[in-house]
Amino acid sequence: MASTRDRILDAATDLFGTRGVDAVSLDVIAAEVGVAKQTLLYWFPSKDDLVRAVLVAAAHELSVVIDAAVRAATDDPLDRIEAVIRAVFRPAVRRPALLGLIREVSRLPSAAGERLIADLTPLVDRAVAFLQHEMDAGRLRRADPRLVASLCYATVTGIATEPEALRVVGWQPSAAGLRRLRNELLAFLRAALAP
């Protein structure tokens, strides 16, 4: 069995990510983990500390996943982007919390948010530099690489964290549905980015 600290972190990630930080009380998290609230406050002296820890862990997990995908991919930029999406897609859909959390940042007390942003900045900078380089080489549609990065992020995050947006068009979550969704997403981004 995982350590109490890890179990708290896990449960908090899921709950914060799906319901929002403000909507989840320490009591709820404690109940989910099956410990007393005081145990939470022992490991994380305040709710804010818990939020910070959850964000740091999520950012780290994402960084690792993306890093591995980039390293394993070929040189073609579209393949590379596809590899990243594929890598992010599985954990993101299985646990909307992951990306959902990042979406939560803008409403968090600034301290925690700044920290998360700081953690992700190198990743973003590298992506932007990569896009710029490939655009210069004519392998991607020419555009503002910073905004393109944001647009890709918005598309992937949006689609992965908003089950409702898919429900209204009649989409049903299933293994096959998930695969189709991922493929449509990839085709969409390929078309959007190709020269």
Add this chain to the structure above:
Amino acid sequence: MASTRDRILDAATDLFGTRGVDAVSLDVIAAEVGVAKQTLLYWFPSKDDLVRAVLVAAAHELSVVIDAAVRAATDDPLDRIEAVIRAVFRPAVRRPALLGLIREVSRLPSAAGERLIADLTPLVDRAVAFLQHEMDAGRLRRADPRLVASLCYATVTGIATEPEALRVVGWQPSAAGLRRLRNELLAFLRAALAP
């Protein structure tokens, strides 16, 4: 001066949309409006009623804006899509609350959410039918129209409601920045949808 009810609705829309429904207390809304909490509860018997009213109003506002844009646009599908984006973009960025609220739906007590979805379904159905028709005619890239609709929605909503996603790439909100952002968004979607 607008009626008390409308001022409450306005303030609630902004606060719910930007901070999330659970994070905003009736007291905060009342203070923002400059009225006692009881006045809120007079107009909206419970917080849930207020949330429902806010959602209905937002959905209606969006419907009207989109409807007008569609009616005024030419027949070319890409122009038509562009017209809708342009129409939605201004209110969305000025008031992230509008689209942000819809994003909130998935975490709301189901009753309010179902209502909003019911309100938006005709709009969605029409969009999907339109996409399907244009794809059949070869004027749009062939794909699953339902998922394409979701992807477009995710992209637009994501970019309009996540200032943080833009901040990390160094984007600054300004009249010129906003125009550039909108143009990049349009080019992005055009590329993604063109045959």
Add this chain to the structure above:
DNA sequence: ACATTCGTCTACCATTTGGTAGAGAACCGT
């Protein structure tokens, strides 16, 4: 063997929350 640290707990507490009860002012139609 014993003091100490670690992890978890029960018992509280102050504040905030959504909501109730009902008073009082302003505006009606008669």
Add this chain to the structure above:
DNA sequence: ACGGTTCTCTACCAAATGGTAGACGAATGT
């Protein structure tokens, strides 16, 4: 003038929230 309706208010309340104080048992080092 006046009884009723509309609107806003003050005064409360019970429940939930984040957090404190400190007891208790199990390891652990000496």
